[in-house]
Amino acid sequence: MRNVAPLIGCCAALWPANALAGPVTIAGRGWGHGVGMSQWGARGFAEHGWSYRRILGHYYPGTELRREPGIDVRVLIAEGRRTVVVGSKAPFRVRDARGRTRTLGAGRHPLHGRLTVIPGAAPLSLDGAGYRGRLVLHGGTVVNVLPLERYLRGVVPWEMPHRWNPEALKTQAVAARSYALATLKRGRPFDLFADTRDQVYGGIRAESDATNAAIGATAGQVLTYAGRPALTYYFSTSGGRTAAAIDVLPWAPRVPYLVSVADPYDGLSPHHAWRLTFTRPRLGQLLHLPGVQRIELQSNASGRVAEVWVRWRGGTTSIAGRTFQSELGLPSTWFRVAGAKTTTAAGTAAPPAPARLSGWILVLASDPSGDSARAAARRLGADVLRSDDYPGLIPGYWVVYRGPFASRPAATGAAYPRRLSP
Template sequence: MRRIVTTSVAALLAGLACAPGAHAASRLVVQGHGFGHGIGMSQYGALGYAEHGFSYTDILSHYYEQTSVVPLASEPDVRVLLQTARRATITGAVAGPDGPLDPAKTYVATSSAGQVALATGGKRVGVYAAPLRLSAPAGGAVQLRGMAANGLRDGRYRGALEIRPAGGSVQAINAVDLEDYVRGVVSAESPANWLAEQLKAQAVVARSYAVTTNVGSTTDGIDQYADTRSQMYKGVAAEFPSTDAAVAATAGQVVAQDGKPVVTYFFSTSGGHTENVEFSFLGALPRTWLRGVDDPFDSVSPRHTWTPFTFSGTQVRQRLHGLVRGSFRGIKVLERGTSPRIVRAEVVGSNGVTEVTGPQLRQRFGLYDTWATFTYISSKVKKPATPKAPKDPKAPAVPGAPIDNGAATAGTPVDTTGGQAASIARRRPSELTGSIDRARRGRRVRIERRDGATWRTVATTRVRTGGRYRAPLPGPGEYRVAFGDIAGPSVNVR
């Protein structure tokens, strides 16, 4: 069920004007859980299930509710876009459009007036209609030189490479049997040394994803990308005995609902709960098998809970360029999903608000996930103003006239101004003031002073209306306010 959240984050820096010589700073602290979009199977969560003795079918039925694992009626080839470049350089091919090729030779394919030209040793072999297909030997692989979209240089791939013109460039597409494709995915997505049941679950979801999604059209010959726009695919480089065994043990199996294969999104780390597809992929339709579920064993992930992200006021303005109206005041979460990842939020400024989505905030701040909380803290040192000395009723109206207040004796100087003011000023300490947007009225916060490499609590105070706080400081030093496990920016008192 959707949850509407009205957590206020109005950080009121306006009105905290600094007295001369004061020091002020602000900080945005972002805390959160998880890594990825949050939909479907959490890979670390699946590992946790495997560690607790659950089978791959148990794992899949947990993350994809109302589904079962069934065999495919037939297994298609998959066409994966590996590279777009001025030329495609291939070795190891044994067959081309005109018959056998020498696997020891290097072949270069380029675009030529909407067709594909093939050359070797500087001599043209021919010009062919697309796609130009260069096949690997049975049980072997062809090598694509240069950098591929999956980050591999000079990678090796089973099946065949199909070359298509793309303007002045060519696309190198790996046409590969579904099972060989899955062999090239599993260890690229889950470490090969993970437990067998998790690797089996990964193999089934990789196969299911491949047969239910298509990034291309009927004319461009592309089904999948070789990177995270689809799922990571590294060809022969991803084949290990453990992952090959997982693929073989689940050969032809997919996740299905009512006998029909379904899209099986997956991601790294849930933080303890997965998310409904419509709350993460905004605009997507709800799916019964892509609903958020508890993920009790995901804590094995190093990003189950993040180390907080911290941004200075300047960094916040840079990250939110174009979204802040006036001066930045905070981020107000309007709606969370079931996990609770952010669906909608507002960037609050002194001149108004701008509505944003959780994915936008994740992208702007470089966060691991949209399961996040934002705490904006401002701090300043307010020094006491130098008070005026009380006026002496017996002081002469004429400047320079002698003073006689009846108390001075001969030879004793009389100070009716500066000394008295300085004494009053010494009795009034500097104060640390500011606001914490997520702190409720009455919440106790700590005032800390740096002592070498550590921070020590020197005072506490309670938060006032609007998250504002104020506390006297015991003397010179470097100070900050601490709210739970969140520390504000440091400021100096001299």
């Protein structure tokens, strides 16, 4: 049961005079945490002619696309098993902890202990599901060890429909590859979970020709920031604008590429906008409260609800926006409650990126001061233009041309490097 505070007389002034009447309607946008790449938005950009490179640059500003050497990854595909049944359509080998190897015939075999199972002429299977690479068994867990590119074959089609635009699939392939490298769990018996704790991995049964082609077309390509793989969060639907990690994922690193950006083509998604209605007794039951009379919301700078205040007869409590979302089963934290007051908390600026040059232009984050280009040029001591004036550039940014800056630190201190060409 959540801790609640008794309502005292002075608190009444904090609440609007009108209590909620009848059923409570909650209208919202998007599906998922909202940070990083919107998958439906990426599809929309692709269908409007954007290349995967350009799409990635939009959702992860300031990152750089590089080619990284291939590695093997260790994926946890089963845990807490008393018996593990491994099979194959061809003979395969089993090596124990002492290095002794034996060959098992084609078919399914129950296995126990600490073993490494090595495929022969056909892939291995666990409970009938096929996996590329080898399987490592230990203490009731099964870890699939395979090349990163083969791992992606089992991830991309389960994270994005394989019938979507090829450029969207390439975008997903790079995002999935980058996320995997950024979240490797060194020092543990495995690197990645096979479910939503990391990325959903289905092995061979998930593979499709279209997603295999997208993975091949982007082979080895990884988004990086400051020389390291970028933490490329992604999700289903933004509702029109993504969220900054600092607003909704308190555990995420404070990096300048996980910021809120416009998502104009996200409207293709069936979850772009949604509406749910609850009776007040049901709302109280879901929130584990004795009742619901009034609700007040506080949203963050990304538009998502950060805090919910609920009042009932005799008490009041605050609930984190993500907890409110989870307990009511809402698709996202971007919502409003009909008849409830909503206030917006002051935003927190993203940390500045390193002052370094790459490519021919520097892009500065939008300046809320509303400066003209001429005023910005005077303030920065540099040649400044607006990106809005140039077709193909993302609007809402200053463009600073590389050259002799009157004050180089002023021009680069808040800038991040980025190529904007497709």
